[in-house]
Amino acid sequence: MACASHVLVFLFISQLALVTYTTALLCDSCVGLCKSSCEKELNLSLYLHQIAAGPNHNQEQIVSPSFANGFGTTGVNDWPLLDAPQPNANIIARAKGLHIQASQEGGGWFSPFSMVFQEQDSRFNRSTLQVNGMIGPEATGEWAIVGGTGKLAMARGIIKYKFPQIVTSVENYRQLDIHAFYTPQAVFKIERINEAEVDA
Numbered sequence: 001m002a003c004a005s006h007v008l009v010f011l012f013i014s015q016l017a018l019v020t021y022t023t024a025l026l027c028d029s030c031v032g033l034c035k036s037s038c039e040k041e042l043n044l045s046l047y048l049h050q051i052a053a054g055p056n057h058n059q060e061q062i063v064s065p066s067f068a069n070g071f072g073t074t075g076v077n078d079w080p081l082l083d084a085p086q087p088n089a090n091i092i093a094r095a096k097g098l099h100i101q102a103s104q105e106g107g108g109w110f111s112p113f114s115m116v117f118q119e120q121d122s123r124f125n126r127s128t129l130q131v132n133g134m135i136g137p138e139a140t141g142e143w144a145i146v147g148g149t150g151k152l153a154m155a156r157g158i159i160k161y162k163f164p165q166i167v168t169s170v171e172n173y174r175q176l177d178i179h180a181f182y183t184p185q186a187v188f189k190i191e192r193i194n195e196a197e198v199d200a
């Protein structure tokens with residue numbers, strides 16, 4: 001019995017020594033950078049106001065090739081994204097990018113753009129969503145959110161669009177239902193590995 005308890009004490013002390021030694025050996029690697037991220041969900045409806053021609057137009061044609069059905073026609077756009085489908089609504093963000101007629105039969109535009117939130121918008125202050133997809137030929141469709149920056153870092157999701165209001169043949173409001181997951185820029189903290197983990 002005495003013998004057994006001595007063995008236990010010896011085992012306990014040697015185990016303790018081993019843990020202390022291991023901890024000392026690993027000391028530098030115990031202190032590491034630990035990424036702490038928290039994914040968030042965005043569910044927001046905005047209204048894209050497109051004015052293709054006239055004094056207040058918000059897009060310009062920059063390439064006019066002579067291919068059939070306007071194939072390859074390219075425009076640059078700075079479309080405002082509003083909180084309501086009305087001219088005096090608040091501008092929340094802007095869709096800055098291109099629209100390229102990419103259907104040989106006509107009527108289908110490929111549009112890659114950065115959705116840049118206004119500095120006045122304290123939620124997303126100059127953060128962006130990177131968006132692309134087809135506009136037309138149908139009146140409704142979906143675009144992909146393939147990335148983001150700032151508070152919307154690492155965003156991915158979809159935007160469903162439809163036309164609640166077509167004002168004229170060159171002016172319309174397109175409703176964008178934005179649904180994305182994003183991870184605000186990672187927070188780093190120093191974390192020490194505890195002895196239980198070292199021992200394991």
Ligand SMILES: *[C@@H]1O[C@H](CO)[C@@H](O)[C@H](O)[C@H]1NC(C)=O
Nearest residue numbers: 041042043044045177178179
């Ligand atoms: C997003 O918001 C709309 C309108 O408030 C709501 O109808 C819809 O269910 C929401 N979707 C999600 C996925 O939360």
Ligand SMILES: *[C@@H]1O[C@H](CO)[C@@H](O)[C@H](O)[C@H]1NC(C)=O
Nearest residue numbers: 119120121122123124125126
């Ligand atoms: C937006 O960010 C800038 C720079 O960080 C800051 O100075 C400004 O106060 C912010 N605006 C709002 C509305 O939060």
